[in-house]
Amino acid sequence: MMDLAQAFILTVITAATPLLLAAMGELVVERSGVLNLGVEGMMLTGAVAAFAATQITGSPYIGVLAGAAAGVALSMVFGILVLLFVTNQVATGLALTLFGLGLSGLLGAGYVGVPGIKLAPLLPALPESSPEFLSAFWTVFMQQDILVYLSIASVPLIIYLLRRTRAGLVLRAVGDNHTSAHALGYSVIWVRFLAVAFGGAMAGLGGAYLSLVYTPQWTEGMVAGRGWIALALVVFASWLPMRVAVGAYLFGAVTLLQFHLQAIGVSIPAQLLNALPYIATIVVLVLISGNRRLIAINTPASLGKSFVPDR
Amino acid sequence: MQLELVKRDSPNRFLTVASPVLAVVFTLILSGIFFAIIGVDWQRALTVFFLEPLQADWSREDILIKATPLILIGAGLTVCFLSNTWNIGAEGQFIAGALAGSIIPLGFYGVEGFWVLPLMLLLGFAGGALCAMIPALLKVRFGASEILVSLMMVYIMQLLVDWMVRNPWRDPQSFGFPKSRDFVESAELPVIPGFFDLHWGIVIAIVASLFLAFFLKRMMRGFDVRVSGAAPRAARFSGVSRNGIVILVFAISGGLAGLAGIVDVAGGAQKLQPVISPGYGFTAIIVAFLGRLNPVGAIFAGLILALTYIGGEGAQLDLGLSAQTTQVVQGILLFSVLAFDTFILYRLRRKPGVSGAGAA
Numbered sequence: 261m262m263d264l265a266q267a268f269i270l271t272v273i274t275a276a277t278p279l280l281l282a283a284m285g286e287l288v289v290e291r292s293g294v295l296n297l298g299v300e301g302m303m304l305t306g307a308v309a310a311f312a313a314t315q316i317t318g319s320p321y322i323g324v325l326a327g328a329a330a331g332v333a334l335s336m337v338f339g340i341l342v343l344l345f346v347t348n349q350v351a352t353g354l355a356l357t358l359f360g361l362g363l364s365g366l367l368g369a370g371y372v373g374v375p376g377i378k379l380a381p382l383l384p385a386l387p388e389s390s391p392e393f394l395s396a397f398w399t400v401f402m403q404q405d406i407l408v409y410l411s412i413a414s415v416p417l418i419i420y421l422l423r424r425t426r427a428g429l430v431l432r433a434v435g436d437n438h439t440s441a442h443a444l445g446y447s448v449i450w451v452r453f454l455a456v457a458f459g460g461a462m463a464g465l466g467g468a469y470l471s472l473v474y475t476p477q478w479t480e481g482m483v484a485g486r487g488w489i490a491l492a493l494v495v496f497a498s499w500l501p502m503r504v505a506v507g508a509y510l511f512g513a514v515t516l517l518q519f520h521l522q523a524i525g526v527s528i529p530a531q532l533l534n535a536l537p538y539i540a541t542i543v544v545l546v547l548i549s550g551n552r553r554l555i556a557i558n559t560p561a562s563l564g565k566s567f568v569p570d571r
Numbered sequence: 572m573q574l575e576l577v578k579r580d581s582p583n584r585f586l587t588v589a590s591p592v593l594a595v596v597f598t599l600i601l602s603g604i605f606f607a608i609i610g611v612d613w614q615r616a617l618t619v620f621f622l623e624p625l626q627a628d629w630s631r632e633d634i635l636i637k638a639t640p641l642i643l644i645g646a647g648l649t650v651c652f653l654s655n656t657w658n659i660g661a662e663g664q665f666i667a668g669a670l671a672g673s674i675i676p677l678g679f680y681g682v683e684g685f686w687v688l689p690l691m692l693l694l695g696f697a698g699g700a701l702c703a704m705i706p707a708l709l710k711v712r713f714g715a716s717e718i719l720v721s722l723m724m725v726y727i728m729q730l731l732v733d734w735m736v737r738n739p740w741r742d743p744q745s746f747g748f749p750k751s752r753d754f755v756e757s758a759e760l761p762v763i764p765g766f767f768d769l770h771w772g773i774v775i776a777i778v779a780s781l782f783l784a785f786f787l788k789r790m791m792r793g794f795d796v797r798v799s800g801a802a803p804r805a806a807r808f809s810g811v812s813r814n815g816i817v818i819l820v821f822a823i824s825g826g827l828a829g830l831a832g833i834v835d836v837a838g839g840a841q842k843l844q845p846v847i848s849p850g851y852g853f854t855a856i857i858v859a860f861l862g863r864l865n866p867v868g869a870i871f872a873g874l875i876l877a878l879t880y881i882g883g884e885g886a887q888l889d890l891g892l893s894a895q896t897t898q899v900v901q902g903i904l905l906f907s908v909l910a911f912d913t914f915i916l917y918r919l920r921r922k923p924g925v926s927g928a929g930a931a
Contacts, residue, residue, distance in 0.1 A: 350657055355905035366609070535726065541719065542720050549715040
């Protein structure tokens with residue numbers, strides 16, 4: 261029983277972490293009024309960069325950094341186009357995803373099938389002689405890697421940033437009314453650049469988690485729509501960090517269903533099980549969007565709109 | 572020296588036409604740099620990618636075959652994007668069309684007749700449109716993001732076709748290899764007389780694009796679509812139902828993507844396989860933008876994007892470049908198109924000296 265519960269919780273955490281990382285990044289981006297649909301592409305590039313850097317240096321921690329850096333690099337392409345060239349945000353985000361798909365496949369071609377080096381847990385395991393209950397608890401909650409803790413810590417940190425700091429206030433002002441924020445003397449474009457870079461770093465970390473912990477190896481297109489699910493989570497959460505966390509873990513639970521229905525021996529086509537997260541995303545989007553008032557209150561008012569300073 | 576964008580008084584006429592051309596030229600330059608960075612002989616790579624496909628009869632035909640689905644889907648997406656509605660699940664609707672169109676040749680295997688092919692094309696269109704109705708209706712009824720729902724449908728349809736060819740429609744003689752039976756003769760889209768492989772799909776695609784151009788320019792409903800995108804408030808005041816437009820453009824773009832699906836299958840492989848599209852539905856998004864959201868422009872844009880597919884295959888064989896090189900080049904192309912389009916509406920000027928409170 262203990263083993264089963266342990267396996268359940270571990271599956272949920274593992275499935276939720278990449279979503280949580282990417283979605284928290286995108287939440288900050290969207291709060292600044294920018295819609296970056298390139299999350300999938302940034303996650304893929306982050307995943308391949310993390311895997312490659314780990315293979316080259318032997319250190320998964322350098323891999324983690326490389327994943328974040330790759331995400332930032334790609335997000336800057338998006339930032340330059342959308343913020344300086346005022347291109348359409350939807351189209352540019354899509355371009356970023358297409359580009360990221362290709363680039364990651366190209367960079368990762370030599371790494372397909374190479375066994376990965378797993379990012380180790382932050383803390384050591386308990387000695388064998390520890391009581392069973394304690395060791396189960398320890399394995400589940402204290403034996404996670406740095407990315408899991410980072411993803412969880414990001415929630416209160418971002419809540420604090422958005423609600424209690426001046427920087428957060430400026431970010432929200434830029435996202436809600438860029439014209440007024442500009443008139444007050446804030447640099448809309450710089451605030452958005454920083455937000456987009458942060459989103460890129462978080463998406464890159466989400467990708468790094470997939471190629472360093474989740475599988476740990478590189479396969480082409482391994483993000484498999486998680487970037488899009490992360491985007492949906494932000495809408496589902498109506499742009500509130502706490503709800504993003506709840507949503508990510510709910511989706512982790514859907515993955516659990518996927519694995520364990522098969523294990524129990526229910527005869528459902530594998531394809532249907534694999535489609536569960538996507539079907540769940542649609543259902544969730546419908547349920548949450550039905551509540552238009554909630555969405556209307558929380559949507560950053562300038563979301564997706566281009567900004568050219570009026571001089 | 573700092574530069575800044577200033578809105579033009581009116582769109583630049585010259586750039587309206589020239590921006591796609593400039594974007595293609597710029598893409599060639601960037602691709603060359605990219606090839607040099609990844610350590611390939613860049614001159615050779617550019618030649619293989621963009622010139623060699625134009626030099627042999629078979630590869631010119633191949634370009635037209637690959638351009639067929641791209642033009643069909645791209646022209647449909649043009650209508651959708653013009654109305655400021657974002658169907659990005661054309662890849663899924665392509666598969667839905669291929670599946671629906673295959674109901675006759677696979678679900679009723681062995682049925683022959685002159686009516687088989689027309690019915691397949693009709694079912695293909697209907698299948699794609701039906702698949703597109705899911706995001707459209709959820710958008711209209713519940714306000715769910717059409718971007719995300721249509722994209723989720725892509726993954727679902729990819730899994731559905733995978734399941735279909737492994738289970739109900741698996742070829743009993745394939746020894747477990749996942750593919751359907753071959754279509755019977757009357758379910759095949761014939762080759763145009765005088766060509767080796769080129770089927771009638773390209774004609775269907777060009778006719779469809781021309782019709783859409785007429786629809787947008789000359790028909791009242793097409794005008795509604797454009798106004799709804801360009802000036803939503805004006806459209807609302809003149810009594811155009813936004814919901815009606817969303818349904819219409821999803822039906823058109825989904826239907827054409829579905830038609831592209833069955834045309835591509837009935838003209839090409841003539842059977843279903845677990846993976847039936849090399850990303851046509853996504854590449855067609857680039858086609859729509861490169862064609863400057865004009866259905867006739869989509870014809871030219873479709874040909875250019877098809878060139879990158881064939882060039883990419885050549886680069887794989889000749890230079891050992893991986894298959895994803897094509898996607899990278901296509902991504903660069905879309906970036907360039909979007910950046911150059913900016914200069915139709917804006918111009919660059921040197922930033923005047925900082926004066927007063929404006930600068931932060």
